[in-house]
Amino acid sequence: MTGHDISYIESDTIYPIPENRRHGTASSLFSLWFGNNVKFLTLVTGSLAVSAFHLGVVPAIAALVAGNVIGAALMAAHAAQGPRLGVPQMIQSRGQFGSYGALLAIGVTLLIYVGYTTSGIAVAGNAIHSAFPAVPSTPVIVTSGLAAMVLAIMGHDAIHRSARIITICSGIILSLCTLKFLVGMKLPDHALWGNGFTLRDFVGALSVAALWQISYAPYVSDYSRYLPVRTGPSAAFWATWSGAALGSCLPMFLGVILGAEAPSVDVLTTFSTGLGVFSHPIVVLLTLTLACNAAIDVYGGMLVGITLVHTFLPGWRPGQRARIGFCVLLAFSGILAAAGTASTFLHSYMNFLFLMLYILIPWSAINLVDYYMIRRGEYDVKSFFQPDGGVYGYFNTRALFAYLVGIIVQIPFVVSDLYTGPVAKMLGGADLSWFVGLAVVCPLYFFLCRDNVAAQALPMGDVGTHAGS
Structure with missing residues (x-):
């Protein structure tokens, strides 16, 4: 595939x-993550600061800004x-957990990709059906x-190019809609500050926004791996952070x-x-x-699915046909789930995904501490693809111990319809699990693994990238 012609179907996968x-340049990351977040589900998530946590407009916006700033920085x-x-995110996780040790995070990420694919196209069907009742949601x-x-089959460059168009269009539409509602807004007198500010509600709304951003952590390297090495960490970080x-x-x-x-x-x-006659074209x-x-979601799910299979077939060299097959499988799984599932079940399924x-x-905490504080970006990339895990082996038991501890310490703080922890109940539904998980895992993993010394990263050409099928 050439870097500037989307008529070619991408052939690269996990190598x-x-x-x-x-x-490309880092600016492509801004448009990708800006466009990916301008959607109905983001709008509904923001409204929770008022409807679920009962904040006034001013503290609600302050909480959401803080949550997005913090969460987007981690992401x-x-x-x-x-x-x-130059590799997808979940392949790189083998450098922390080992080739088999990374399987749990890979499996969970694959479930999340399928769930988000399902929810995205389900929202599309429901939005059109709501605006045009004569149009069934299934088609x-x-x-x-x-x-x-x-x-997704066209691949990386096609997704980035469409994201640039979406960023421009959705940015204009969203700005006009916001202006329209601000001009005609008739809020009750108490709505700006609410009936009573509590730190608990503020933290709850902040956590919703932070978790929204952190959920993208397994995605990001998938869409930055084509950038030149000279791009540097700073440019990639700021473009992604500001866009998200x-x-x-x-x-x-x-x-x-x-x-x-x-x-x-x-x-x-x-x-x-509220949009009146403009609602139909804007919804469309x-x-x-x-x-x-x-x-x-389909593209990222494809990479994770290939990574999962490659773990058990390390001699496999997945190429264009493999990525097309996984894209078809992921897309049809989402279509069938969205078209054939009752809304109540979909709601429960999304809670399972949360x-x-x-x-x-804890995976994100371990990945970041390992990359920035222990190995400082130096990895033996060739070992990611070796049958025995190379210098990283099959399992990193110390990383897996920190990972397990990170899961356990979050349980009392979890908030969902399926389960709410005792501490979260005491806090009135404020979800601090993500903060507790990060606060415990980061120092624990550093203490356990600070003496790990990885081999220097090999030149990318040493690994080989032209895959078969």
């Missing part, structure tokens, strides 16, 4: 991208690994899923405004009703962006 085929720190190592779900599949934080904050702000204006009405209904345009959002996110918190 490192050689420097002579790296291309963006993973982006710097792509240009440095829209199938069309959106197929469009996402085609875009800004792209999330804007729709979340709108969600707060809509939730405060009509607290007893579904926020999407308020959105559609924003729904079109969901295909690109779902393509990101529990899976808690399993990824």
Whole structure:
């Protein structure tokens, strides 16, 4: 695949991208993560600061800004690994956990990709059906899923190019919608500050925004691995951080405004009703962006699925046919789940996925501490693909111990419809599990593994990247 022609179907999968085929600039990461966050689900998430945590508009916006800033910083720190190592995120996890030790995080990430693909195209179908009741949701779900599949099959460059278009279009639409609601806003007198500020509610809303960002941590290196090594960690970090934080904050702000204006009405209904005659075309345009959002999930799921199979077949050299096959499998799994599942089940399934996110918190902590504080970006990339795990072996027992501790210490703080921990209940539903997980795992892993010395990273050409099929 050339770096500048999306008519070619990408052939690369999990093997490192050689420097002579790296291309692009860090600005592409801004557009990708901005466009991926401007969607209906982000708006609904922002409205929770008002509807679930009962904050006024001002403290709600402050909490969401803080949560997005913190969460996006953790997520963006993973982006710097792509240009440095040239491999997908979950392949790089073998450097911390070993070839078999990384399987739990890989399996959880695959479930998350399938769930987010399902929810994205399901929202597309429901949005169009709500705006146009005569249009059944199923055909829209199938069309959106197929469009996402085609875009994911085309690959990395096609996704980045569509993201640039979406960023421009959705940014303009969102700005106009926000301006429209601000001009016509009629909030009750107490709505700006709420009936009573509590730190518990503020932290709860902050955590929702932070978890929203952290959920993207397994994605980011997948979309930065084609950037030249000279891109550097700073440029990759700031482009990813600013795109993710800004792209999330804007729709979340709108969600707060809509939730405060009509607290007893579904926020999407308020959105559609408030736009009047403009609601139909705007809903259609924003729904079109969901295909690109779902393509990101299908593409990432493809890489994780190949990584999972490669663990047991280390001599396999997956190429273009393998990535097409996995894209088709992921897309049709999402289509079938979205079209054939009752809304109540989908709600429960998404809550299950949120529990899976808690399993990824200690993975993120271990990955970042290992990369920045212990190995300082120096990895033996060739070992990622060796049958015995190379210098990293099959298992890193110390990393797995820290990982298990990180999961256990979060349990009392977890908040979901499926399970809410005792400490979370005492805090009135504020979810501090992510903070506790990070606070415990980071120093624990550093203490346990600070004496690990990895081999120096090999030149990318030593690994070999042209895969078969």
